[in-house]
Amino acid sequence: MMTIVGDSGWPSLLLVDDDAVLAETLSHALAARGFQVRIALSADEAAALAREDPPEFAVVDLKLPDGTGLKLISTLLRLDPHTRIVVLTGYGSIATAIDAIKLGATYYLTKPVDADDLVYAFDRSGNTETPPNGKPMSLQRVTWEHIDRVLQEHNGNVSATARALSMHRRTLQRKLAKRPVRY
Numbered sequence: 001m002m003t004i005v006g007d008s009g010w011p012s013l014l015l016v017d018d019d020a021v022l023a024e025t026l027s028h029a030l031a032a033r034g035f036q037v038r039i040a041l042s043a044d045e046a047a048a049l050a051r052e053d054p055p056e057f058a059v060v061d062l063k064l065p066d067g068t069g070l071k072l073i074s075t076l077l078r079l080d081p082h083t084r085i086v087v088l089t090g091y092g093s094i095a096t097a098i099d100a101i102k103l104g105a106t107y108y109l110t111k112p113v114d115a116d117d118l119v120y121a122f123d124r125s126g127n128t129e130t131p132p133n134g135k136p137m138s139l140q141r142v143t144w145e146h147i148d149r150v151l152q153e154h155n156g157n158v159s160a161t162a163r164a165l166s167m168h169r170r171t172l173q174r175k176l177a178k179r180p181v182r183y
Contacts, residue, residue, distance in 0.1 A: 010036045014055035016046040016072065017088065018065050026059070029115035043067045047075050054080035059118055060105075062089035062096060070096070073103040086121045088113060093148040147175060 013035040017023045020041060027037040035057065040046035043064045050058075058076050060069040069087055076083050087100040092110035100108045107121035147165065154160040158176070162169040 010034050011057060012053065012055040013037045013057040013059065014040065014046060014049060014076075015059045016040045016043070016064065016069065017059070017061040018042065018063075019061075026115060026118070030059075030118065033115055033119055041065075043069070043072050046072055050076055050079050055083055056080075057122055058083055058085045060085060060087050062087055062100075063091070070099055070103055073100065073105055077104045084122045086118055088118075094145050095149045095152045099152075144175075147172070151176075 010031075011034070013030055015023055015027055015030070015037055017026075017039075018041050023039045023041065027039055030037050038049055038055070040049050043066050046058075046060070049055075054076070060072050060076075062069045064072075069089075073085055073087070076085060084106045085104065087097075087105045087108045088111060089096065089108075090111040092108070097108040109117060109121055147161070150164050151158070151161045154164060158172060159169055162172040165172065
């Protein structure tokens, strides 16, 4: 799906998300904020669009039907090292946020977001004036972050992760089936 919204004189933005409705909605909102938006519903489609015309900005969903958005970061930056990339996910964790930033993403946001959040995120790179959140994470969130980090260390292998956590595999699967808790 290659939708182009916006004036050709505006900065280009590649929006990569497998949720077509969300992608269309965000594309119109971003076009209203001055971007020429192209939509891709998969990593392969996004890579093809980027090879044709590398975007100045990109919004990349973490989980795509044909792979992870993290792999797409390096592809986009190889085509244009100045591309500003925001990684978007419904399943945020500290481990994947760190991975995204290490790979060169400008920022990392969890859904739901609106267009203003995305535009603001493009400008946040290296901003040290953002005050830290003074509220500590909940015990449930700390638990989720720890499980996610150990799962990442074991390359997504649930059995190996359960053994490392001294937890029954089915118990871990039940915990993973739930959405991550908010901070």
